[in-house]
Amino acid sequence: MRSLPKVIAINGSHRKGRNTAALLLAVLEGAQEEGAAIELIELVDYNIKPCLGCNRCVGKSQCTINDDDMTKLAEKLLQADGIVLGSPVYFGNVTGRMKVFMDRTRWLYLSKSLLSGKVGAAVTHAALRNGGQELVHLVLERFLIMHGMLVATSRNPDGAVYNNGATGTLFRAIESDGEIIWRRSVGDDELALRECRQLGRNVMKLVKQLKESYGVG
Numbered sequence: 001m002r003s004l005p006k007v008i009a010i011n012g013s014h015r016k017g018r019n020t021a022a023l024l025l026a027v028l029e030g031a032q033e034e035g036a037a038i039e040l041i042e043l044v045d046y047n048i049k050p051c052l053g054c055n056r057c058v059g060k061s062q063c064t065i066n067d068d069d070m071t072k073l074a075e076k077l078l079q080a081d082g083i084v085l086g087s088p089v090y091f092g093n094v095t096g097r098m099k100v101f102m103d104r105t106r107w108l109y110l111s112k113s114l115l116s117g118k119v120g121a122a123v124t125h126a127a128l129r130n131g132g133q134e135l136v137h138l139v140l141e142r143f144l145i146m147h148g149m150l151v152a153t154s155r156n157p158d159g160a161v162y163n164n165g166a167t168g169t170l171f172r173a174i175e176s177d178g179e180i181i182w183r184r185s186v187g188d189d190e191l192a193l194r195e196c197r198q199l200g201r202n203v204m205k206l207v208k209q210l211k212e213s214y215g216v217g
């Protein structure tokens with residue numbers, strides 16, 4: 001019996017189960033609707049040491065560090081058909097936790113492109129309305145592209161465009177007296193959640209198209 005295609009979502013927030021996690025869960029919900037087996041990975045649950053810059057992975061698909069949880073995470077990456085990365089915006093960039101994770105995947109990319117041909121996607125969350133979401137989105141997508149992945153977008157092919165990417169904000173509105181109204185959480189950001197669910201569906205549509213075209217799985 002064939003196993004279901006697997007879509008994993010990786011959260012780079014230091015805060016488990018908060019805004020970025022909620023966006024990633026909405027992506028996974030969309031992917032599940034389209035028939036995926038799903039898993040949310042909270043990086044905070046894993047011990048990931050920073051890259052040593054030893055360059056062992058130049059010429060060999062190997063990492064010097066093998067006494068932390070990156071081995072387990074690499075296995076999950078290799079087994080997944082779709083990989084969704086999520087990070088809150090920290091000073092206009094990804095969190096340090098997400099960057100440490102990204103750097104440690106170098107051995108999967110440098111000598112042989114071991115994640116090539118998978119489907120990738122990105123989500124971001126920030127407090128401010130224009131808090132750096134688009135930049136972080138680009139950083140995450142660039143990483144996925146460097147790994148040779150095909151990047152899915154959150155565009156609904158049958159509907160109107162209402163946001164450029166799966167990004168959320170806590171900003172709701174500003175009153176005429178200047179008072180800012182914040183959302184309690186991304187759970188109130190219907191726009192972001194809709195984008196994320198569509199992104200999940202699109203990830204799976206692409207996974208299925210690739211499997212049909214290349215007969216994989």
Ligand SMILES: Cc1cc2nc3c(=O)[nH]c(=O)nc-3n(C[C@H](O)[C@H](O)[C@H](O)COP(=O)(O)O)c2cc1C
Nearest residue numbers: 013015018019020088089090091092126127128131
């Ligand atoms: C160190 C730090 C830097 C941050 N930098 C930004 C920023 O540049 N722009 C922004 O809008 N929000 C910024 N934030 C707010 C977070 O992006 C926001 O709280 C986000 O919702 C956190 O995601 P989480 O709930 O998944 O942890 C920052 C928060 C911290 C702790």
